Amino acid sequence: MVPSSPIPLTTFRAVLEAGGPSFMPTQILVVPEAAWLAVGGRATRRVIATLNGHAERLGLLPQEGGGRYLLLRKDLCQRLGLAVGQAIAVGLAPDPTPDHVDLPDELAEALAAWPEAETAFHAQTGAMRRAIARKVADAKRPETRARYAVELAERLARGGHPFRSA
Numbered sequence: 001m002v003p004s005s006p007i008p009l010t011t012f013r014a015v016l017e018a019g020g021p022s023f024m025p026t027q028i029l030v031v032p033e034a035a036w037l038a039v040g041g042r043a044t045r046r047v048i049a050t051l052n053g054h055a056e057r058l059g060l061l062p063q064e065g066g067g068r069y070l071l072l073r074k075d076l077c078q079r080l081g082l083a084v085g086q087a088i089a090v091g092l093a094p095d096p097t098p099d100h101v102d103l104p105d106e107l108a109e110a111l112a113a114w115p116e117a118e119t120a121f122h123a124q125t126g127a128m129r130r131a132i133a134r135k136v137a138d139a140k141r142p143e144t145r146a147r148y149a150v151e152l153a154e155r156l157a158r159g160g161h162p163f164r165s166a
Helices: 033-038 074-080 105-113 115-123 126-137 142-157
Strands: 010-015 026-031 046-051 054-062 068-073 087-094
Touching (some): 026 033, 026 087, 033 087, 046 068, 068 074, 105 142, 115 126, 115 142
Antiparallel strands (some): 026 068, 046 087, 054 068
16 A cells, blocks of 8 residues: 655656566656656665556666666556556655555465564565565465465465475
């Protein structure tokens, strides 16, 4: 859940481009230098991006050559009706809680039931906690979400890596 939309420190228009890591169905918005400097420059890693009026927590990622971009997952673009080649109004503000992770109900229940797993979960980096939550949330069927939550919690409770079974 995104906090009530903060007032953007900077706004700009950008064209949605195909891009990002080749193994992920993603699109990118290149952030002009003046915009990423306005929200804290290289020190800022997470932002609240307002995309055509919709606030979303996103990473402000480094580009080769020193620029920055926003990575938009395919499901976010579909939910907001965004398409490659479309010009988008963007507002940026630093994320006041950059390590916040929205937990799917299934994962929250599994962690609450297993204190060792919850402790191990909170010891992970923000990026890893987001990846764990996304693994559960992205499953389409409720029983799959529940199974993933239990498997991940079990691995964490045993001190293992959340995505490696051994």
